[in-house]
Amino acid sequence: MSDEIVVRVFDVVGSPLCVSADDGQSVHDKVAPLLREGRRVAMSFDKVETLISAFLNAAIGQLYGEFPEERIRQLLSVRDMTNEDLVLLKRVVDNAKLYFQNRKQFDQAWKEELGDEE
Amino acid sequence: MIHYLPPNLLGNFRGFEDLAILAEDARELFSNRLEVDFSRCASFDPNMAAPLGAVLADIADRFNTIEIVGVPTVIERILRKNRFLVMYGYSPIEEETSTAIPLRRIQLSDEGLFAEYIQQHIGGKGIPSISDALGRVLRQSIFEVFQNAVIHSQSRLGVFVCGQFLPLEQRLQLTVADAGIGIQANVRQFLGREVSAPDALRWVLEAGNTTKIGAQPGGVGLKFLKEFISLNRGKLQIASGRGYYGFSDNDETFSGLTGDFPGTTVNLQINSADTNAYGSKYEISPDDIF
Numbered sequence: 001m002s003d004e005i006v007v008r009v010f011d012v013v014g015s016p017l018c019v020s021a022d023d024g025q026s027v028h029d030k031v032a033p034l035l036r037e038g039r040r041v042a043m044s045f046d047k048v049e050t051l052i053s054a055f056l057n058a059a060i061g062q063l064y065g066e067f068p069e070e071r072i073r074q075l076l077s078v079r080d081m082t083n084e085d086l087v088l089l090k091r092v093v094d095n096a097k098l099y100f101q102n103r104k105q106f107d108q109a110w111k112e113e114l115g116d117e118e
Numbered sequence: 119m120i121h122y123l124p125p126n127l128l129g130n131f132r133g134f135e136d137l138a139i140l141a142e143d144a145r146e147l148f149s150n151r152l153e154v155d156f157s158r159c160a161s162f163d164p165n166m167a168a169p170l171g172a173v174l175a176d177i178a179d180r181f182n183t184i185e186i187v188g189v190p191t192v193i194e195r196i197l198r199k200n201r202f203l204v205m206y207g208y209s210p211i212e213e214e215t216s217t218a219i220p221l222r223r224i225q226l227s228d229e230g231l232f233a234e235y236i237q238q239h240i241g242g243k244g245i246p247s248i249s250d251a252l253g254r255v256l257r258q259s260i261f262e263v264f265q266n267a268v269i270h271s272q273s274r275l276g277v278f279v280c281g282q283f284l285p286l287e288q289r290l291q292l293t294v295a296d297a298g299i300g301i302q303a304n305v306r307q308f309l310g311r312e313v314s315a316p317d318a319l320r321w322v323l324e325a326g327n328t329t330k331i332g333a334q335p336g337g338v339g340l341k342f343l344k345e346f347i348s349l350n351r352g353k354l355q356i357a358s359g360r361g362y363y364g365f366s367d368n369d370e371t372f373s374g375l376t377g378d379f380p381g382t383t384v385n386l387q388i389n390s391a392d393t394n395a396y397g398s399k400y401e402i403s404p405d406d407i408f
Contacts, residue, residue, distance in 0.1 A: 052261045057335050057338070064335070065335075088342070090406075
């Protein structure tokens with residue numbers, strides 16, 4: 001099970017434009033089950049021309065709500081990205097880590113609030 | 119009901135204020151007739167056709183008939199070239215050398231159509247005199263704006279998008295307007311408390327803030343847009359509900375609008391002569407992402 005699986009984003013989206021959250025969700029839905037099985041996944045952005053944060057939030061950012069950071073770091077890699085797109089992805093990833101960290105705190109606050117009422 | 123447009127309807131605070139007043143005046147109009155009279159209007163920024171289109175679509179959605187009358191010849195030519203008036207029965211003016219990026223109404227579900235529109239008109243075969251690097255970042259920015267509308271606006275009436283290239287000023291204007299629920303309603307619902315429209319705009323423009331509550335994080339797109347505008351020395355305007363935001367020369371203003379502007383309009387004014395490479399200052403390794 002240690003062989004790396006290459007997920008070609010262009011093939012999943014069917015276009016060089018990665019500009020929609022729905023398309024990002026399709027990529028996520030390909031990748032997440034593989035990570036769940038403990039497989040190593042390389043996402044290739046070969047032939048991708050335009051990439052936006054809304055796509056990356058759906059494709060990669062939301063993985064931080066499903067898997068521990070350590071597991072993602074171990075199993076997931078990206079390739080064939082320009083430096084500009086890597087910078088954008090880094091930003092999306094850092095933002096996702098904060099988002100889920102804050103959400104946990106937010107959910108905890110709500111739980112405490114509801115717990116107080118019970 | 120007759121509504122006279124003001125002498126100048128320009129892409130500035132006053133212009134959005136005037137459109138908000140039009141929306142407010144027609145708020146109670148139901149199954150009736152609205153005559154939008156241009157006869158007092160001496161100048162009209164073509165990019166304001168997008169928010170005007172959204173405001174009028176919102177009014178028409180309440181079973182009202184819209185008629186556009188008294189359009190001065192110069193403005194008529196501009197608005198037939200950018201096809202705003204074609205929606206109201208006028209014939210289009212086609213020109214090989216037109217600098218107008220035509221007005222299109224696109225449903226939120228038609229993401230492919232929006233992509234085609236942008237590919238056709240921005241860079242490549244479209245407006246010629248921008249660098250490849252600028253074209254790339256501009257396309258990213260405009261897709262971010264459209265995705266924001268798709269994700270947050272709930273606009274049943276779709277979005278209105280148009281643009282104008284101003285060769286002498288070396289400026290490219292692009293405007294995306296939706297007729298959805300607006301930023302204030304989204305922020306109020308998310309925070310669970312009352313928040314003013316300018317404060318709602320201030321909140322969404324803070325890094326990391328997003329009204330998304332689902333599995334997908336957010337809060338990067340608008341910040342990306344603002345950084346781009348800053349580097350490009352362009353202008354960004356956002357009008358939503360009773361809030362207005364303006365950003366240029368690294369100076370930002372948050373103001374209240376008198377009327378309730380339907381949905382959200384994002385207006386970008388780009389310095390088309392910009393030769394920035396838009397590369398990052400630092401190299402990042404694919405191994406250093408996660």
